[in-house]
Amino acid sequence: xxxxxxxxxxxxxxxxxxxxxxxxxxxxxxxxxxxxxxxxxxxxxxxxxxxxxxxxxxxxxxxxxxxxxxxxxxxxxxxxxxxxxxxxxxxxxxxxxxxxxxxxxxxxxxxxxxxxxxxxxxxxxxxxx
Numbered sequence: 001x002x003x004x005x006x007x008x009x010x011x012x013x014x015x016x017x018x019x020x021x022x023x024x025x026x027x028x029x030x031x032x033x034x035x036x037x038x039x040x041x042x043x044x045x046x047x048x049x050x051x052x053x054x055x056x057x058x059x060x061x062x063x064x065x066x067x068x069x070x071x072x073x074x075x076x077x078x079x080x081x082x083x084x085x086x087x088x089x090x091x092x093x094x095x096x097x098x099x100x101x102x103x104x105x106x107x108x109x110x111x112x113x114x115x116x117x118x119x120x121x122x123x124x125x126x127x128x129x
Contacts, residue, residue: 008073011066014086018062018093025055025097046103054100058093061117065089068124077127085123092116 032048033039042049069089073082096113099105 008070010079010082010086011070011073014069014090015066017090018058018066021093021097022055022058022062025051025058029055050100050102054097057096057100061121062093065117065121065124068121068128072124072128075128081123081127085120085127088116088123089120092120 029048029051032045032051036043036045036048038045038048042052069082069086072085092113092115094113095109095116099107099110099113
């Protein structure tokens with residue numbers, strides 16, 4: 001029985017998008033640090049705190065999701081499930097980043113971001129099992 005390797009295109013595109021998003025969020029933190037003159041920490045500045053958290057939260061969650069998604073894709077998971085989980089996760093991370101873009105944003109956007117992140121990670125882990 002011959003087995004062929006499927007290239008993880010969905011995971012690759014998802015990683016490229018999330019990597020670009022990570023850099024964009026990193027830059028907003030840097031610009032906010034410059035404008036507030038706070039080189040380390042948040043300086044008790046609420047806007048800077050939000051920018052730091054949305055950048056850090058993406059870094060905390062995207063890495064494990066991308067590992068799981070890539071493994072699911074190269075082990076032959078169903079493409080429609082892989083694509084669906086990628087879309088859910090990316091939409092969730094966009095919603096979360098919007099919710100933490102500054103004070104006064106809708107709490108529902110953050111909740112949807114958290115729930116979509118949970119679904120994406122648990123969904124990929126469950127599909128791998």
